[in-house]
Amino acid sequence: MKNLTDKIFDLIRRTSCEIPEDIRLALRKASSKEPRNSPARQQIGIILKNIEIASGRILPLCQDTGAITFYARCPRNFDKQAFRKAAESAIVKATEQGYLRKNSVCPVTGRNDGTNVGPGSPMIYWDENESKHLEVELLLKGGGSENVGMQYSLPDDGLEAGRDLDGIRRCVLDAVFRAQGKGCPPGIISVCVGGDRASGYAAAKKQFLRKIGERNSSPAIAKLEKQLLADINSLGIGTMGLGGKITALEIFITVLNRVPASYFVTVSQMCWACRRGELKVESRK
Numbered sequence: 124m125k126n127l128t129d130k131i132f133d134l135i136r137r138t139s140c141e142i143p144e145d146i147r148l149a150l151r152k153a154s155s156k157e158p159r160n161s162p163a164r165q166q167i168g169i170i171l172k173n174i175e176i177a178s179g180r181i182l183p184l185c186q187d188t189g190a191i192t193f194y195a196r197c198p199r200n201f202d203k204q205a206f207r208k209a210a211e212s213a214i215v216k217a218t219e220q221g222y223l224r225k226n227s228v229c230p231v232t233g234r235n236d237g238t239n240v241g242p243g244s245p246m247i248y249w250d251e252n253e254s255k256h257l258e259v260e261l262l263l264k265g266g267g268s269e270n271v272g273m274q275y276s277l278p279d280d281g282l283e284a285g286r287d288l289d290g291i292r293r294c295v296l297d298a299v300f301r302a303q304g305k306g307c308p309p310g311i312i313s314v315c316v317g318g319d320r321a322s323g324y325a326a327a328k329k330q331f332l333r334k335i336g337e338r339n340s341s342p343a344i345a346k347l348e349k350q351l352l353a354d355i356n357s358l359g360i361g362t363m364g365l366g367g368k369i370t371a372l373e374i375f376i377t378v379l380n381r382v383p384a385s386y387f388v389t390v391s392q393m394c395w396a397c398r399r400g401e402l403k404v405e406s407r408k
Contacts, residue, residue: 127206130404131213131259135191138261138400139183139222142174145335146372146397150174153309153362153369163367167309170362170395185396188224189263191245194329196258199251206257207247211240248325256403260332263398268306269391273298274323277386286386288347291316291376292354298390299355299371304364307394311373312355315389318379323389330375331393337375344376351376 150167157164177184191214195206217223218239225237227244239245275294277286282297284290295314302308313330315323338345352374361367372395381387 127209127404128212128216130402131210132216134259134261134400134402135213135217136181136222138263138398139188139217140181141178141400142184142396143334143399146395147171147174149335149372150309150395153372156368157362161367162365163362163369166362166365183222183224184398185265185394186224187265187267188222188226189265189398190226190269191223191239192262192264192328193245193247194250194260194262194332195247196250196252196254198254198257201251201257203247203249210245210247214239214245248329256405259402259404261400261402262328262331264328264331265307265394265396268310268394271298271302271306272324272327272389272391273301274320274390275388277388288343291388292347292351294388295351295374295390296354296358298392299360300358302360302392304360306392307363307396308360308392309362309369309372310395311375311393311397312351312371313391313393314374314376315391316376316378316387317381318387318389319382319385320387320389322379323387324391326377326379327389327391330377331391331397332399333375335373339376339378341378344378348374348376 150171154164154167174184193210215238218225223239225235225239227239227241228235277284277290282293284293295312299312311331313327315327318326338348352371355371356369358370359366360370
């Protein structure tokens with residue numbers, strides 16, 4: 124139990140303080156596309172310096188350390204309650220040591236007990252398989268980017284969006300345009316087409332675990348991802364909404380089956396601080 128707690132604590136610390144290498148490289152590439160001395164290039168330079176300082180001093184990348192979400196793949200009959208207890212202990216410790224901000228607040232009373240543990244925190248999604256290992260991915264998603272997420276029900280007369288690929292495209296562009304730089308771009312746009320209202324948001328959020336450059340296995344959806352990335356970056360919103368050539372580093376789309384009456388397009392946005400980490404340990408039943 125203590126060993127698992129220590130491993131999860133280290134996962135939290137790393138995820139909070141270190142940006143994944145593919146995100147760092149994408150930010151550098153974005154910087155190179157902006158004109159010298161432009162606000163966009165200056166802002167990306169500040170972001171990259173922030174990343175360097177956070178990693179070197181082992182400090183959180185952002186003052187908003189985000190909602191805590193674990194995606195765990197485990198053997199059948201794995202003791203999930205033991206994992207939750209270990210995760211909660213690790214979260215309390217990480218909060219005490221400043222790797223997590225005291226983020227968990229009761230929406231009714233406004234009470235914050237300072238532990239980051241409570242109803243809905245942490246969120247844990249389980250996937251049982253035949254593996255002999257426990258594999259855990261952690262996503263820390265800040266409130267600013269979460270606030271600009273949107274969900275559409277097609278057809279949408281206002282957007283002239285039908286139940287087709289062009290309709291999906293119109294929804295995504297509308298969501299990004301409405302954000303107008305809120306949510307701290309350049310970041311990642313994630314989309315779920317189909318599902319119900321709940322599963323659409325969950326599936327969209329999970330796509331942030333994908334790495335820059337990963338394409339959907341469907342040729343049609345992969346083509347739409349590439350088209351939308353170009354379209355989004357033609358809007359001119361840019362870094363922190365100050366204008367520029369790069370508003371999004373990447374876009375990911377996933378698809379869920381739907382019931383005939385519903386056609387949802389769920390758009391989730393991630394800031395430049397796309398904090399994801401992973402852990403693999405020998406499992407214990």
